[in-house]
Amino acid sequence: MKIKDIQQQLAARGYTPGPIDGIWGRQTIAAVRRFQTRHGLEPDGVVGPLTLAALFQGAPAAAAPTPLSLTGFDDPSLVWFQEARRLIGTREKPGKGDNPEILDWASEQGLKSIYTGDDIPWCGLFVGHCVSSTLDREATPSSLLSARAWERFGIPITPTPGAIMVFWRESRGSGKGHVGFYAGEDDTGAFRILGGNQSDSVSLAWLGKDRFLGARWPATVPPPVPRSVRVARTASLSWNEA
Secondary structure, eight states: OOHHHHHHHHHHTTOOOSOOSSOOOHHHHHHHHHHHHHTTSOOSSOOOHHHHHHHTTTOOGGGSOOOOOTTSTTOTTOHHHHHHHHTTTOBOOOSSSOOHHHHHHHHHTTOTTTOOOTTSOOHHHHHHHHHHTTOTTOOOOTTTTSGGGGGGSSEEOOSOTTOEEEEEOSOTTSSOEEEEEEEEEOSSSEEEEEEEEETTEEEEEEEEGGGEEEEEEOTTSOOOOOOOOBOOOOSOOOOOOO
16 A cells, blocks of 8 residues: 555545645645545544545545555555655755755754754754644644654554664763664564664664664654564674764
C-alpha cells in the first residue's frame, strides 16, 4: 500500500487530497479527517486498519490494500516513515554551498536563523521534518537539532518499524548523539537505521546496539505491538553521522 493509492481512493470518493504525488501533506491529512468524520471514525488523520478498511470498501481488487512489508515501509499508518523513505538519497552539497531542500526543512521548523548551512549536523532536523510534515498535531522537541533531545519525544516504545531511535556519539557522556528510524536489526548486535546525515546523506546504516539510548513513538499515533525485523547485515557499523 502506497500513499498514492490512498490519495487516489480519497479523490475517487470525493475527498480532495491535493496533488496525487505520494507525499503525505496537510491537504491529504485534512481529506483523511473529513473521510473519518463522515464514517464515524476517530478523526486523527492516521490511516490505521479501520480507516483503511472503510476507505477501500467496495474498491476493485486491483486497488485493494496489499500486505504490509516486513520492514514497515509500506504501512500506510507510518506516514513519517514513508516520508523518510521517500527522501533516501538526499545529500549535503559538497564544498561551498548547501542543499536547499535541507535548508527548507530548517525554515519549516522556524530555525532559519539558527541552521545556516548543511555542514551543521542535521539528523535531528531530518527526523523533525519527517514527523512534523506528516503528523500535524505532533509536538517535536524544542531543540530538535540536538539528537539527544529526541530521548524526550512522544512516548517510549520497544524498537519496532518506524520508531525514533536515539544513540550516543563519541561517548555516552559527550552529550552528542544520532537519531533516525528503526528499519530492522541483525543477530550480531546492530540496528538498521534510516536516518539523515549518515555519510552526509539520507540513507540506511548500521549502528551498534551498544550505542543505543532509547526508542520513542509519536504520542498522537496509537502505538503498535512492537516487533523486531531481522535483516542480514552486509556492511560494517557506521561511525560517520555528523
